[in-house]
Amino acid sequence: MTSQFVLTLSCPDRLGIVYAVSGFLTRRDANIEDSQQFSEHGSGRFFMRVEFKTAHDRDELAVGFAEIAREFHMDWQLHDRAVKPRVLIMASKQGHCLNDLLYRFRIGALHGEAAAVVSNHPDWADLAASSGVPFHHLPVGPGGKAAQEQRILDLIESERIDVVVLARYMQILSPEFCAKLPGRILNIHHSFLPSFKGAKPYHQAHARGVKLIGATCHYVTSDLDEGPIIDQEVARVDHAMSPEDFVSAGRDLESTCLARGLAAHLDQRILLNGHTTVVFR
The missing domain is CATH 3.30.70.260 (ACT domain)
Incomplete structure (x- = not known):
């Protein structure tokens, strides 16, 4: 054998x-x-x-x-390859990336196991349950960010999590949290990095009159939106589109880009090279 x-x-x-x-x-x-x-x-x-x-x-x-x-x-x-990596998916109010990943895990399109879903909102409990994945509502209370992150770290240890995926999780992780999981946290940012970092990147892009918008899957470091880039996806836009149109078009980009980046990570196709990556296809 x-x-x-x-x-x-x-x-x-x-x-x-x-x-x-x-x-x-x-x-x-x-x-x-x-x-x-x-x-x-x-x-x-x-x-x-x-x-x-x-x-x-x-x-x-x-x-x-x-x-x-x-x-x-x-x-x-x-x-x-017989050992499937265990994945923790984290999301906030927007669920398109979470929904896409759960579907891909369910049909076996990703070489891993969706072990748990964490959200700072209760909205996605039914979605996680429909895929048979445990859901954990871990809100961030006033002054409670450190305590909430410790609960996440405890969950990562108890569930033997190999990789954490931020599927439009809209909380900034602390440097201390990031330092505990180097090369094990993936994020999807809704812009073509390094352009338009931070909040409301589609609105920033619209204000600059861009003709391309994008999404970027990258590893998370203590420097916001500066981690090594894994994958990117783009779409053409024009002057007649509103910021809301940009956001709508971006949903598909984000879902596709994050799934492709996670697939590469789970298949051990990504090697870190300083602040960049080598991604074998």
């Missing part, structure tokens, strides 16, 4: 990396099903994603590969 794995790595670029990785897998009777690599000349770093099948178990592979990783100074991860 074989199992499917994904190996991702980054390291200083040098001769012999692909040879060492493929040789390691060949010696373990692994069948490589997909292999992608990228050399970033500016930073001098090498990035690689390999999907393969083998009869060897994960612990054995990890112990054996550690020697190669040390030799090439690799940052690396080995994922067993």
Whole structure:
């Protein structure tokens, strides 16, 4: 019986990396099903994603590969595809991204499990229940932001959450919260970053008379709307459209962009490269 794995790595670029990785897998009777690599000349770093099948178990592979990783100074991860990442979805008053993600999880279009929904409003309890996903109403009271975030962190620990998705969750997370989950929080911002950060970006875009609007899926850091960009989507607009028309057109952009970014994360297709990302398709 074989199992499917994904190996991702980054390291200083040098001769012999692909040879060492493929040789390691060949010696373990692994069948490589997909292999992608990228050399970033500016930073001098090498990035690689390999999907393969083998009869060897994960612990054995990890112990054996550690020697190669040390030799090439690799940052690396080995994922067993049989283990589905557990996802916490957070939303506020707007539910289009939440609804889209729950549907995609329900039909198996995303390689993960929707483990819980959190909202600072009670509106989406029935929607979550219809998908069989536990709903947690965690409002932010006056002066209670730290306490609310601690309840979320407790939920993340108790539910063994691997990734948090902000599906139009309209609360700014504290730097302390973000620091506890580096590379594990995805957000959808309703503009084509780095343009129009902050509140009401569609209204900002309308005021500037733009001809394109967009949505951006990015990792969350302590710097508002500055995290590494994962994916972006755009649509054409014109002078006859109102800010409300921009908002309406943006809903589809946001849902599509967030789902595509989350899919890439769950499939281990994203490697961080400083303030940017390498996304293998």
